[in-house]
Amino acid sequence: MIGVSGTLYSFSSIYAQFQMVCSVDITSGSYLYIDLPVEFNNLNNVPINAILIFGSSTISSNTIVTNRKIQITITSTISANTVFQVQFPNLPTPLSPCTTEMSKMVVTVTPSNKLSITAASSVQGNSAPKLTFISNNLYI
Amino acid sequence: MVISGICTPASQQNGAFNMIYRRIYDRTYTIVNNYANAIFPTFQNLVVSNISMVSYFNTEGYKQDLVFTLTNTNVNVDYNVIWIINFPSYYSPDLFQVDPYCMVNGASTNCQVDPNTPYQLVVSNSPVTATAGTAYTVSVLGLSGPRGIYTNNAYSQRYIFVGVLQNSTSTAYS
Numbered sequence: 001m002i003g004v005s006g007t008l009y010s011f012s013s014i015y016a017q018f019q020m021v022c023s024v025d026i027t028s029g030s031y032l033y034i035d036l037p038v039e040f041n042n043l044n045n046v047p048i049n050a051i052l053i054f055g056s057s058t059i060s061s062n063t064i065v066t067n068r069k070i071q072i073t074i075t076s077t078i079s080a081n082t083v084f085q086v087q088f089p090n091l092p093t094p095l096s097p098c099t100t101e102m103s104k105m106v107v108t109v110t111p112s113n114k115l116s117i118t119a120a121s122s123v124q125g126n127s128a129p130k131l132t133f134i135s136n137n138l139y140i
Numbered sequence: 141m142v143i144s145g146i147c148t149p150a151s152q153q154n155g156a157f158n159m160i161y162r163r164i165y166d167r168t169y170t171i172v173n174n175y176a177n178a179i180f181p182t183f184q185n186l187v188v189s190n191i192s193m194v195s196y197f198n199t200e201g202y203k204q205d206l207v208f209t210l211t212n213t214n215v216n217v218d219y220n221v222i223w224i225i226n227f228p229s230y231y232s233p234d235l236f237q238v239d240p241y242c243m244v245n246g247a248s249t250n251c252q253v254d255p256n257t258p259y260q261l262v263v264s265n266s267p268v269t270a271t272a273g274t275a276y277t278v279s280v281l282g283l284s285g286p287r288g289i290y291t292n293n294a295y296s297q298r299y300i301f302v303g304v305l306q307n308s309t310s311t312a313y314s
Contacts, residue, residue, distance in 0.1 A: 035203070038238055045248065067241045067248075067281060069203075110197065117199040 039100035054084035102128035228298035230290035233258035
């Protein structure tokens, strides 16, 4: 995770940026899944917007959200070992104040039939900070 | 003494529980029941509904999603219906990697691993309805995928059992 902007209020939203690199090609038609830590309990299966950036390409797409897992459809092949970014302009934050270890997120890639996994991250290989969400006094 | 999760016999031949007590230190049988009041219950006939399953993310160590498509023979789906799903023992006794998450027709619903019976999932409080004879889906998301060695002839392949109870007081699957 390379960036987050805005005050980290709980029951709010943040602009989150994740940087990734995959050792195999992510072919067009694949699905990229971002499984967020357990504290992210306010996604409510509501699709959120995602921006995928790699090379000179910037692709905005909607997502499918189930529980804490965000599904992004890859519409253009990302070559192996190419650094790319996934940004969420409005990622809902946890309902209550808490600290979450973002390294516990898991990113996976599946083919279009979702029957197997093409690539997966390991928690040990992640480099993401802890985020502490605080309450907002403006909320009643 | 409560024994949970017994596989019921396939036949309707009623017998009796033969419960004996044996001391550990000398292996002597100390008490043998007299069959008088330990008769096996009568079973209702099995109602076979139409059930199929699709499995996603089939990689050991990852979160597996199972989507069952059911067409109930008798029972209308509403908030009273309870689904009991028994998994083979090559799954984790706690079933999930993090937290149980289930959906009926794509709507989130309650589900919990049975606290008394390992490998058993209880899905309840459906927010959607479906009349008997109409297909609907029950999705179980985030299962802890079994290790490949357990499913590759090291252990015999077993069925996943899905039972539909009309309500929490039902004593047999419908």
